[in-house]
Amino acid sequence: MPTHLPGLIDPLHCVAKGRHWRGRLSLAKMGRLARMVSNLGDEVEVDLRFEREGRVAAITGSVRGELEVTCQRCLAPLRIAVDSPVKLGVVTSIDEGNRLPEAYEPLLLEQERIPFASIVEDELILAIPPVPRHSRCSPATTRSEDPDFEAAAGERENPFSVLARLKTRE
Numbered sequence: 001m002p003t004h005l006p007g008l009i010d011p012l013h014c015v016a017k018g019r020h021w022r023g024r025l026s027l028a029k030m031g032r033l034a035r036m037v038s039n040l041g042d043e044v045e046v047d048l049r050f051e052r053e054g055r056v057a058a059i060t061g062s063v064r065g066e067l068e069v070t071c072q073r074c075l076a077p078l079r080i081a082v083d084s085p086v087k088l089g090v091v092t093s094i095d096e097g098n099r100l101p102e103a104y105e106p107l108l109l110e111q112e113r114i115p116f117a118s119i120v121e122d123e124l125i126l127a128i129p130p131v132p133r134h135s136r137c138s139p140a141t142t143r144s145e146d147p148d149f150e151a152a153a154g155e156r157e158n159p160f161s162v163l164a165r166l167k168t169r170e
């Protein structure tokens with residue numbers, strides 16, 4: 001089994017060939033995710049199998065790793081452990097997606113070839129809560145009036161921290 005993950009793939013062709021990849025993928029390679037997390041130096045572990053399951057062109061496996069986002073209560077870093085089982089059905093129309101068995105999430109192909117990393121990226125983005133918060137914020141970091149802390153939070157191009165600053169002005 002190859003450990004070098006592919007770039008562009010044709011998912012339906014991969015299903016027909018029964019391809020299976022396992023390896024590590026750098027978060028920095030995922031553009032949409034890169035705007036939401038701060039640990040771009042980290043990698044996630046990916047294990048994806050492409051195969052036909054009944055009438056479904058399936059992609060199954062797992063994505064494991066950690067994402068660092070900004071806590072929306074105290075604005076300190078918050079690490080989210082991701083261990084997502086993947087169960088996708090490749091479809092080429094919304095109609096086809098609606099007919100998928102319930103156990104599968106549709107992966108709607110808008111073009112024949114897509115970046116392998118985009119499948120992983122979608123799973124990671126889904127793992128981030130809409131409003132990420134520590135279950136208990138550390139009191140030492142809940143000092144948003146500290147000017148240095150504000151500056152540090154503002155330096156990051158993070159949509160969540162921008163949102164949080166807007167909220168604190170209300």
Ligand SMILES: [Zn+2]
Pocket residue numbers: 071072073074075076133134136137138
């Ligand atoms: Zn917090």
